[in-house]
Amino acid sequence: MATEPxxxxxxxxxLTQLPQLEHWVHSLAGQFAxxxxxxxxxxxxxxxxxxxxxxxxxxAGGGGAISVRCWAQAEQVVLRIDDDGSAxxxxxxxxxxxxxxxxxxxxxxxxxxLVRHFSxxxxxxxxxxxxxxxLKFRSHRTATG
Amino acid sequence: MEMAVHDxxxxxxxxxxxxxMDIIGTQQIDLxxxxxxxxxxxxxLVDLSDVTFxxxxxxxxxxxxxKAQKLRGGSVxxxxxxxxxxxxxxxxxxxxxxxxxxxxxxxxxAFGSG
Numbered sequence: 353m354a355t356e357p358x359x360x361x362x363x364x365x366x367l368t369q370l371p372q373l374e375h376w377v378h379s380l381a382g383q384f385a386x387x388x389x390x391x392x393x394x395x396x397x398x399x400x401x402x403x404x405x406x407x408x409x410x411x412a413g414g415g416g417a418i419s420v421r422c423w424a425q426a427e428q429v430v431l432r433i434d435d436d437g438s439a440x441x442x443x444x445x446x447x448x449x450x451x452x453x454x455x456x457x458x459x460x461x462x463x464x465x466l467v468r469h470f471s472x473x474x475x476x477x478x479x480x481x482x483x484x485x486x487l488k489f490r491s492h493r494t495a496t497g
Numbered sequence: 498m499e500m501a502v503h504d505x506x507x508x509x510x511x512x513x514x515x516x517x518m519d520i521i522g523t524q525q526i527d528l529x530x531x532x533x534x535x536x537x538x539x540x541x542l543v544d545l546s547d548v549t550f551x552x553x554x555x556x557x558x559x560x561x562x563x564k565a566q567k568l569r570g571g572s573v574x575x576x577x578x579x580x581x582x583x584x585x586x587x588x589x590x591x592x593x594x595x596x597x598x599x600x601x602x603x604x605x606x607a608f609g610s611g
Contacts, residue, residue: 370521392550392581399552403520450590454567457560462589463553469588 358421358432359383365406365415365437373402373420384424386491393470393489394429400463401433401442401485409437409483416482428472429489436482442467443476443485498522500530507605510539515547518555527558534573535565540608546577551585563595574598574607 361376363369374395381391398420405418416436423430442464451457467474473488498516505511512533516522534541543559545551563573575597578586586597596607 367520370519374517374519389581395550396552396585399519399550403552403554407520451594454560454564454594457564457594459553459557459560462556465589466553466585 358423360419360421363402363418363420365410365418365435367403367406369406370399370402373398376420380422380424384429386424386429389493390429390489390491393493394431397467397471397487397489398431398433400467401487404440404442404463405433405435405437405483409435409440411438427491429491431487431489433485433487434482439478440483441476441478443474498525500526502533505542508540509542509605509608510534511542511544513544513547516549518548518551518558520552520554523552523555523558530558531562531565534562535569538569538571539566540571541566541573542576542604543573544576545582546579548578548582551578551582553589556586556589556591559595560591572608574604576604 359380361373363373377391377395377398380386386394402418402420410416419434421432445461445464447461447465447468448458467487471487472490472493475486477484498514498518501513503511503513510533512530514526534543541562559573559575566573573595575586575595577599578597583597586592591597598604598607
């Protein structure tokens with residue numbers, strides 16, 4: 353990871369905080385001149401992951417804090433999400449197959465599928481204080497797959 | 498998010514969605530959208546051309562409405578998503594269960610095929 357101090361935002365675990373996350377991403381995009389497809393991929397992945405943490409990470413209530421840090425490098429953007437909620441490793445989540453019939457379509461895992469598709473790399477670690485999820489996005493993608 | 502409703506010809510119900518379809522935006526239109534698209538039989542054209550962003554929660558709302566219409570004998574077609582929104586939709590495989598059309602003739606042809 354780069355030695356430059358990262359940009360950081362700390363959010364409370366309320367859905368009303370999501371516009372601040374969106375604003376932060378677009379502010380970084382302007383600062384680092386990210387191309388629109390990269391901005392969209394980062395915005396989508398962070399939105400999905402932070403929404404999940406807020407919605408499911410604190411089942412006992414009370415809430416906590418979510419920190420998102422960004423290291424903008426020449427060839428890639430590295431983001432790390434830290435939260436103090438329930439342990440959850442999205443990288444090991446077993447996705448259901450894609451739907452073939454409308455009646456069978458389930459919403460389970462759709463957000464995680466999107467993060468897998470739109471990020472280039474992700475790593476999870478459970479620390480003594482919570483979840484640490486690191487995401488990497490190549491600055492330029494020739495194709496999505 | 499905002500939502501506008503208009504009757505198109507051939508008995509098609511047109512619904513224009515606009516804005517950011519994340520959990521906050523989806524909650525803003527979900528009740529009205531579901532009431533319009535799921536409580537009576539219709540062919541529903543959901544115009545996504547002014548949707549700037551869609552997350553999984555928005556896709557769930559679209560699928561739930563299409564499921565309800567299917568049970569009633571109606572159908573839903575998604576219309577003119579922008580490139581980024583369409584890429585999100587395609588990555589979830591939604592096109593296999595809800596048609597996506599980019600012109601009105603294709604949309605008309607797609608009703609009943611979803």
